Amino acid sequence: MAGFQVFAIEPALAEKVRTTLKSPQYGHPAHVELAAGYGPCRACLKQFRVGKEDRILFTYNPLAGLDDYPSPGPVFIHAQTCAIFAEIGKFPEELRSLPLTLEGYGKDRWIIVRERPSAPDIEGSIERLLHTPGVEYVHVRNTEAGCFIARIGRDDVDEHHPR
Ligand SMILES: [Zn+2]
Numbered sequence: 001m002a003g004f005q006v007f008a009i010e011p012a013l014a015e016k017v018r019t020t021l022k023s024p025q026y027g028h029p030a031h032v033e034l035a036a037g038y039g040p041c042r043a044c045l046k047q048f049r050v051g052k053e054d055r056i057l058f059t060y061n062p063l064a065g066l067d068d069y070p071s072p073g074p075v076f077i078h079a080q081t082c083a084i085f086a087e088i089g090k091f092p093e094e095l096r097s098l099p100l101t102l103e104g105y106g107k108d109r110w111i112i113v114r115e116r117p118s119a120p121d122i123e124g125s126i127e128r129l130l131h132t133p134g135v136e137y138v139h140v141r142n143t144e145a146g147c148f149i150a151r152i153g154r155d156d157v158d159e160h161h162p163r
Helices: 011-020 119-130
Strands: 004-007 030-035 054-060 073-078 101-103 111-115 139-142 146-155
Touching: 011 054, 011 073, 054 101, 073 146, 101 119, 111 119, 119 146
Parallel strands: none
Antiparallel strands: 004 146, 030 054, 054 073, 101 111, 101 139, 139 146
16 A cells, blocks of 8 residues: 655745744744643644743644645744654654544545544554545644644655645
8 A cells, every 4th residue: 555644834834934933824923932732843743842842823724735725724833943744654653642633635625534543543544544535635633623733645646745
């Protein structure tokens, strides 16, 4: 079977947020604060150390380059530069314990299939979603907050990766 890749936000976009303190896509002011929650950071895909790390909140459209129908929402990244998650075929360990909803999108951003896998079944869920007919990519969302966390694509197709 084809593998998968979890895509964090792009490094250039993360750096632009840090240097301008604005949403690169919308221009809204970004907000810097001491982490009051676990996040996670949409760049390194690790959880924030509550009360110890600064984070930046900004408005982000994860559909840019994927679909004309945007879905802007609030996301956090570390205020300091961090290592963008870029491992192929691996699900970020610090996301595993979070309440996750995986959404499989087809054309026109239509949700074709959705699962809320338990931690041990995440890879199985990703495989099922990516192999569901019509699904082009998968979004990982926080079930409690509803926020976008990361996108998952097949590692043998990259034309859907927004650049
Ligand atoms: Zn980070």
